[in-house]
Amino acid sequence: MAARNDGRALAEVLRSRMELEGSGFFVPSGERERLLSRVSRLRAAESPSGGKIAAAIGSLESIDSLRRLAESCTRCVLHETRRSVVFAEGPDHARVMCVGEAPGAREDETGVPFVGRAGQLLDRLLLSVGLAREDVYIANVLKCRPPGNRNPQPEEIEQCSPFLRRQVALVGPEVVIAFGTFAAQTLLGVRDSLGKLRGTVHAYEGVPLVATYHPAALLRNPQWTRPSWEDLQLVRRVLAEHSDG
Ligand code: SF4
Numbered sequence: 735m736a737a738r739n740d741g742r743a744l745a746e747v748l749r750s751r752m753e754l755e756g757s758g759f760f761v762p763s764g765e766r767e768r769l770l771s772r773v774s775r776l777r778a779a780e781s782p783s784g785g786k787i788a789a790a791i792g793s794l795e796s797i798d799s800l801r802r803l804a805e806s807c808t809r810c811v812l813h814e815t816r817r818s819v820v821f822a823e824g825p826d827h828a829r830v831m832c833v834g835e836a837p838g839a840r841e842d843e844t845g846v847p848f849v850g851r852a853g854q855l856l857d858r859l860l861l862s863v864g865l866a867r868e869d870v871y872i873a874n875v876l877k878c879r880p881p882g883n884r885n886p887q888p889e890e891i892e893q894c895s896p897f898l899r900r901q902v903a904l905v906g907p908e909v910v911i912a913f914g915t916f917a918a919q920t921l922l923g924v925r926d927s928l929g930k931l932r933g934t935v936h937a938y939e940g941v942p943l944v945a946t947y948h949p950a951a952l953l954r955n956p957q958w959t960r961p962s963w964e965d966l967q968l969v970r971r972v973l974a975e976h977s978d979g
Pocket of ligand 1: 804807808809810811812813819876877878890893894
């Protein structure tokens with residue numbers, strides 16, 4: 735009980751400091767992410783609305799109601815700094831679902847996933863296997879932007895991934911493409927590197943899943959273009975088999 739009260743006190747102090755100084759207040763090196771994660775965990779556990787949301791997500795039967803729930807979500811600390819909840823884009827029952835990591839600055843501004851240079855590269859990658867962006871359902875593991883484009887924290891993924899899992903269930907794609915380490919690890923429930931996970935067809939809840947490099951990483955590492963293209967050939971093959979079957 736004492737530890738829980740200490741935790742609440744810590745959360746309150748950090749909350750006050752964030753309100754006064756913004757999320758960039760000084761904390762000794764290596765401590766800040768750990769403390770922010772702890773605040774996020776405490777808030778999710780203590781928030782009655784957070785608990786209700788967790789129970790509701792799995793029972794929702796339409797993408798629209800899931801979107802509305804996400805748009806009011808306060809399950810993790812990211813709701814405090816977001817401008818938009820970037821839920822998804824694309825038809826509700828697409829054959830292909832693309833999953834990225836988290837919104838960046840442009841996505842946070844526009845509310846649309848995968849815009850900017852990485853988004854344009856995604857469009858080109860999809861076109862290389864005959865897929866138009868407007869025919870694909872595009873979402874991220876996290877629906878709100880991590881400040882400064884830092885990596886998602888484990889607690890944030892834990893709080894947000896029920897939305898993604900429900901999205902996959904409701905969209906019912908023939909294949910999921912996981913772009914980047916966080917998407918692949920979250921959906922497959924493993925800690926393996928992307929280098930190990932790419933190049934083969936996995937299964938997520940019975941749905942074929944292909945993991946490949948995130949377009950933003952591809953922009954920085956053009957030598958990964960060929961392996962990415964090969965991964966997308968796997969996607970093409972899965973779709974062809976589905977059509978034949
Ligand atoms: S990132 Fe996900 S869990 Fe966190 S506030 Fe946004 S919608 Fe909720």
